[in-house]
Amino acid sequence: xxxxxxxxxxxxxxxxxxxNKPLIGLIIFSIIVTFLNPRFLSAANILNVLRQTSINAIIxxxxxxxxxxxxxxxxxxxxxxxxxxxSASLLAAGTSAFVAILVPLVLGAIFGMASGMFIxxxxxxxxxxxxxxxxxxxxxxxxxxxxxxxxxGFEENTYLFDTIxxxxxxxxxxxxxxxLAVYAVSYYILNHTKFGRYVYAVGGNEEATxxxxxNVDKVKVKVYAISxxxxxxxxxxxxxxxxxxxxxxxxxYELDAIAAVVLGGxxxxxxxxxxxxxxTGALIIGVLSNALNxxxxxxxxxxxxxxLVILVAVLMDRKSKK
Numbered sequence: 001x002x003x004x005x006x007x008x009x010x011x012x013x014x015x016x017x018x019x020n021k022p023l024i025g026l027i028i029f030s031i032i033v034t035f036l037n038p039r040f041l042s043a044a045n046i047l048n049v050l051r052q053t054s055i056n057a058i059i060x061x062x063x064x065x066x067x068x069x070x071x072x073x074x075x076x077x078x079x080x081x082x083x084x085x086x087s088a089s090l091l092a093a094g095t096s097a098f099v100a101i102l103v104p105l106v107l108g109a110i111f112g113m114a115s116g117m118f119i120x121x122x123x124x125x126x127x128x129x130x131x132x133x134x135x136x137x138x139x140x141x142x143x144x145x146x147x148x149x150x151x152x153g154f155e156e157n158t159y160l161f162d163t164i165x166x167x168x169x170x171x172x173x174x175x176x177x178x179x180l181a182v183y184a185v186s187y188y189i190l191n192h193t194k195f196g197r198y199v200y201a202v203g204g205n206e207e208a209t210x211x212x213x214x215n216v217d218k219v220k221v222k223v224y225a226i227s228x229x230x231x232x233x234x235x236x237x238x239x240x241x242x243x244x245x246x247x248x249x250x251x252x253y254e255l256d257a258i259a260a261v262v263l264g265g266x267x268x269x270x271x272x273x274x275x276x277x278x279x280t281g282a283l284i285i286g287v288l289s290n291a292l293n294x295x296x297x298x299x300x301x302x303x304x305x306x307x308l309v310i311l312v313a314v315l316m317d318r319k320s321k322k
Contacts, residue, residue, distance in 0.1 A: 152243045163240075
């Protein structure tokens with residue numbers, strides 16, 4: 001009996017170590033960067049890293065829901081761009097900030113639901129469906145903006161909007177609070193609600209979940225809607241920070257979001273992962289980008305280095321899970 005208890009305790013330690021690997025990696029990486037450039041640990045730089053990371057982290061939160069079901073969403077960057085452009089145009093037309101925030105969020109949910117419905121009821125592959133959605137919405141953004149930025153004037157009705165993107169609370173940028181709120185809600189949904197259990201169940205074994213009486217199609221539509229809403233929210237934050245909407249905004253963001261989810265330990269096969277790991281993965285990417293900038297590494301090499309780091313991390317993670 002004592003041997004069995006010892007084996008269980010040892011297995012529990014190994015599982016905890018695997019779950020905390022992303023966090024351990026982030027800490028070690030941060031220490032290395034600090035030795036290379038002491039400016040990294042300055043309060044101003046830490047806040048800058050968190051603010052820059054918040055956009056990718058929010059998108060990655062929605063991506064986590066999708067990947068946990070065994071899906072993928074390549075349309076997040078395009079939804080960000082189009083919803084940001086719509087938000088900017090509403091404000092430029094004199095609409096209240098509340099409407100300029102609410103409408104893009106609703107549209108983000110609709111875009112996500114549309115992808116989810118084609119995947120669930122049309123039985124199309126998630127990769128192909130969201131690739132089509134990505135291309136379609138990117139084209140729609142270029143048509144809507146005529147390929148030009150949409151600028152917002154600093155008027156009374158833009159105060160709330162400005163606060164979302166460039167405001168601070170107790171010296172901390174507002175996007176950081178929004179990011180933490182998104183992860184708090186996501187953690188609660190995935191760990192303390194029936195829907196969260198369904199999300200893991202669908203990714204673990206879709207057919208068994210369907211046979212158990214769970215509406216798998218409904219779950220899938222909901223997770224893509226969540227991804228769409230959070231992508232739209234990120235678009236609003238980006239637009240609010242720049243006080244303009246760029247037609248090319250969000251290009252490549254889907255890859256950073258997927259990388260954050262994978263670095264956080266979530267399996268691309270679905271059914272395995274934690275939302276806390278995703279925010280750690282997003283921070284790893286944010287710290288890496290910041291470190292390369294502090295070390296004056298050419299932007300030509302930064303994408304290559306990031307890709308190699310992500311590849312090594314994924315290979316190591318796969319090996320450890322085996």
